[in-house]
Amino acid sequence: MKFKRVVVTGLGALTPIGNNLQEYWDGLQNGVSGAAPITHFDASKFKTQFACEVKNFNVTDFIDRKEARRLDKFAQYAMVASDEAIEDSKLDLEKIDMDRIGVIWGAGIGGLETFQEEVLNYGNGDGTPRFNPFFIPKMIADIAPGLISIKHGFRGPNFTTVSACASSANAMIDALNYIRLGHADIIVTGGSEAAVTAAGIGGFNAMHALSTRNDDPKTASRPFDANRDGFVLGEGAGAMILEDYDHAVARGAKIYCEIAGGGLSADAHHMTAPHPEGLGAKNVMMNCLKDAGLNPEDVDHINMHGTSTPLGDVAESKAIKEVFGDHTYNININSTKSMTGHLLGAAGAIEAISSIMAIVHGVVPPTINHETYDEKIDPKMNFTFNKAQKRDVKVAMSNTFGFGGHNACVLFKKLD
Structure with a gap:
């Protein structure tokens, strides 16, 4: 069977670091840190008192006030980002078969704020169950693609992938394969997350996963730096339109790039820690290259998972050297989490967008906040430290890994 080609x-x-595609790309190129003291709730008693929040966002600029109240923040973010992607694609929904358009979305947690509020309201009451009738629909992780399809009338495949921080990368790979196999012409895909809540910060603090650099939040996310102390929690959404190449050409669509392949693997090692030798990371990159029909030396740029955790950055760096050998030193590597923080289930989506924009513009965004080399990480690897670098990027790889040992890798390439 000949697979269909799929494009973005x-x-x-x-x-x-930006509330639309252009603002986001500007922030990435300029090395902007999105970390700041938390404003969503009083975090003064928490070990970590900062995060990478979405800023200057007024949901009623995009969604009717009454409707917005029925949506958890993660779903609001999904609606806004997907609307921008649909508009950017210039799809004429009057002329397209709506049975052939799907929505496959990623969310690692879903409506955490809604869950927290409803349980606290019940716990602070007299025991009488008084729950909001929208509690369950607001909370469930699969509601985002449902809402997107309802708004636009998309009747194709519709579901959510949940694989912790790999969720939106899994969604993109599923979307790629559904189109490849001919089950859809177009799929809206990506991911959203809104876990900057008391439960989110408190839970990750209890795991000792978050940076506690409260005296200098802007530099707290520092992947590969010897003094990194954990990730910075972020929030937001990323969306893309994946389309059958022939369908896109027939309608005269603007094409950003081709999505060449996707890989999956499991660490089979630990609930939260990566395999120390990066075994799962190595396998997922090799699987992705094989799926795309590309060789290691074809890759120009890797957007690493690079969370700024002591174990994760080392394991992933080892894995890259295992896969790419001497070519490792020819690759522009970065971690955009140094700027955006870690968006959990939405991380794969926004990092894939960064990879795509690197191909389109010939610029690799920096890994900011690096000050001190870690002796466990090869200093000859080009992590694009602190300043964006111009580079003709023909092939870009995006890595995303999640708690539970879930690994996903996506490859994008310039259109031949």
């Missing part, structure tokens, strides 16, 4: 024809972003 629309992008949308709502992030801690």
